[in-house]
Amino acid sequence: MTATLLTLTDLTLGYDRHPAVHHVSGRIERGSMTAMVGPNGAGKSTLLKGMAGAMAPLSGTLARAPDTRIAYLPQSAALDRSFPISLFDLVAAGLWHRTGAFGGLSHKDRLAVHEAFERVGLQGFERRTLDALSGGQLQRALFARLILQDADLILLDEPLAAIDTKTSADLLAMIKTWHAQGRTIIAVLHDMQIVRDHFPRSLLLARECVAHGTTEDVLTQTNLGRARQMIEAFDEEAHICAQEGVS
Amino acid sequence: MIFDALIGPFLEFEFMRRALVGCIALSLAAGPVGTFLMLRRMSLFGDAMAHAILPGAALGYLAFGLSLSAMTIGGLATGLLVVLLAGLVTRATTMREDASIAGFYLISLAIGVSIVSLKGSNVDLLRVLFGSILALDDPAMLLLAAMSTGTLLVLALIFRPLVMECVDPAFLRSVSRTGGPAHLVFLALVVTTLVSGFNALGTLLSVGMMMLPAIAARFWAVELTGIIFVATLIGLVSSLCGLILSFHTGLPSGPAIILVAGALYLLSLCFGRQGGLILKLLPQRHLEA
Numbered sequence: 001m002t003a004t005l006l007t008l009t010d011l012t013l014g015y016d017r018h019p020a021v022h023h024v025s026g027r028i029e030r031g032s033m034t035a036m037v038g039p040n041g042a043g044k045s046t047l048l049k050g051m052a053g054a055m056a057p058l059s060g061t062l063a064r065a066p067d068t069r070i071a072y073l074p075q076s077a078a079l080d081r082s083f084p085i086s087l088f089d090l091v092a093a094g095l096w097h098r099t100g101a102f103g104g105l106s107h108k109d110r111l112a113v114h115e116a117f118e119r120v121g122l123q124g125f126e127r128r129t130l131d132a133l134s135g136g137q138l139q140r141a142l143f144a145r146l147i148l149q150d151a152d153l154i155l156l157d158e159p160l161a162a163i164d165t166k167t168s169a170d171l172l173a174m175i176k177t178w179h180a181q182g183r184t185i186i187a188v189l190h191d192m193q194i195v196r197d198h199f200p201r202s203l204l205l206a207r208e209c210v211a212h213g214t215t216e217d218v219l220t221q222t223n224l225g226r227a228r229q230m231i232e233a234f235d236e237e238a239h240i241c242a243q244e245g246v247s
Numbered sequence: 248m249i250f251d252a253l254i255g256p257f258l259e260f261e262f263m264r265r266a267l268v269g270c271i272a273l274s275l276a277a278g279p280v281g282t283f284l285m286l287r288r289m290s291l292f293g294d295a296m297a298h299a300i301l302p303g304a305a306l307g308y309l310a311f312g313l314s315l316s317a318m319t320i321g322g323l324a325t326g327l328l329v330v331l332l333a334g335l336v337t338r339a340t341t342m343r344e345d346a347s348i349a350g351f352y353l354i355s356l357a358i359g360v361s362i363v364s365l366k367g368s369n370v371d372l373l374r375v376l377f378g379s380i381l382a383l384d385d386p387a388m389l390l391l392a393a394m395s396t397g398t399l400l401v402l403a404l405i406f407r408p409l410v411m412e413c414v415d416p417a418f419l420r421s422v423s424r425t426g427g428p429a430h431l432v433f434l435a436l437v438v439t440t441l442v443s444g445f446n447a448l449g450t451l452l453s454v455g456m457m458m459l460p461a462i463a464a465r466f467w468a469v470e471l472t473g474i475i476f477v478a479t480l481i482g483l484v485s486s487l488c489g490l491i492l493s494f495h496t497g498l499p500s501g502p503a504i505i506l507v508a509g510a511l512y513l514l515s516l517c518f519g520r521q522g523g524l525i526l527k528l529l530p531q532r533h534l535e536a
Contacts, residue, residue, distance in 0.1 A: 102404065
């Protein structure tokens with residue numbers, strides 16, 4: 001059974017009237033696994049943030065199926081790693097849907113956190129602080145947090161950036177397991193080979209949607225070339241967008 | 248002999264006992280708040296806000312004399328106003344928070360100094376700036392204790408969102424809308440703590456009671472709870488030793504307390520276990536793992 005999980009209608013997201021990505025329409029089916037690709041500055045992270053509900057649209061709408069639980073993995077560079085909390089506390093934040101902002105962790109919750117550490121191969125790292133971790137270890141910990149979030153829709157911003165091959169393979173296997181469990185995956189990725197080998201669907205962005213469909217159809221030389229040209233045509237002194245119409 | 252010098256003043260004089268209790272109340276709130284300020288790279292924010300509360304405090308002083316309640320309420324009002332205006336400007340424009348705060352606190356400081364110099368004498372200004380812990384009356388004590396208790400309770404309430412807002416704000420926004428409000432409430436707590444502090448230490452030095460113990464604590468503890476605990480402890484020790492120093496040397500109590508906190512900071516800087524200078528200079532063999 002396929003049903004629509006996310007519906008984007010003429011969605012524009014940006015900062016201070018400047019759109020990072022504009023007039024995107026499309027649907028994400030439940031249980032699909034989509035790679036979001038495009039040049040730097042294409043608006044991939046912004047669109048993912050919008051889908052995560054971490055950013056309000058400038059215009060257009062983004063509708064989620066009711067009761068959709070979302071897990072969002074920000075780029076690990078966005079974390080303040082000098083802040084002195086333990087890895088346990090960072091991972092346990094994945095139980096936010098149970099604890100809320102104020103609730104405590106039950107014995108069962110603590111067991112679940114320890115189990116998540118084991119699943120990502122970080123047992124024994126619970127008391128480490130964030131500055132004492134390698135990039136790969138931090139990413140594993142953030143995946144442990146995703147496990148605890150137990151979400152229907154998993155949004156991953158560059159989940160495989162700057163990590164070694166072993167970690168990359170482990171994390172990719174985890175993403176595929178989630179997909180096999182029927183969860184919906186959307187991941188921002190730069191490695192086209194990984195996208196071609198593992199992601200059935202792709203969404204090519206260049207500040208607007210260039211193509212969206214099966215990876216084979218989307219990642220053609222023509223589409224990729226077009227995406228690059230559209231980014232190069234970006235104008236800092238832009239006038240009011242013509243698609244906004246006359247008001 | 249030493250016992251007499253350390254405990255004697257408190258046994259003998261009620262005003263010293265009151266001063267100690269007031270300082271303890273202040274330290275309990277200032278340690279945790281200062282720790283968060285330091286970790287959010289806002290160590291100088293306290294200094295800016297200490298200036299921002301001056302006009303309200305000065306107006307309270309001019310209207311009601313040396314009434315700590317009036318000065319507190321006045322200081323609180325201008326401090327919160329500056330935080331709120333700066334917060335609104337940060338959200339509504341592309342201006343960053345530190346720049347907005349700088350803009351508003353400077354206006355506030357200029358107004359404060361103008362009020363004091365138009366209406367009062369220099370002695371009055373010194374009183375506002377350097378506090379009067381040795382003259383704490385009952386209402387002032389109760390106010391100080393209530394503000395410290397309230398600060399700790401509210402900080403406990405916003406603790407989890409505040410921590411996550413510091414570490415991983417994008418993740419927090421995806422699971423909860425509490426990040427923004429938690430930040431604003433935290434800034435209000437900073438103002439509250441500063442205002443409680445200037446009763447005891449004056450506007451210029453109250454910020455020292457927040458920042459020095461927190462910065463010193465970073466040299467001893469690794470994790471957030473540990474840092475908060477050590478910072479509070481350093482605040483308490485500074486209060487006790489500072490009051491004794493003030494009693495025996497005739498220094499004003501505020502500067503004396505801050506001098507002790509400053510000395511503890513310098514000691515921590517040299518001898519601290521976490522990145523202290525001495526440990527760094529000693530030749531050490533690296534660990535196995």
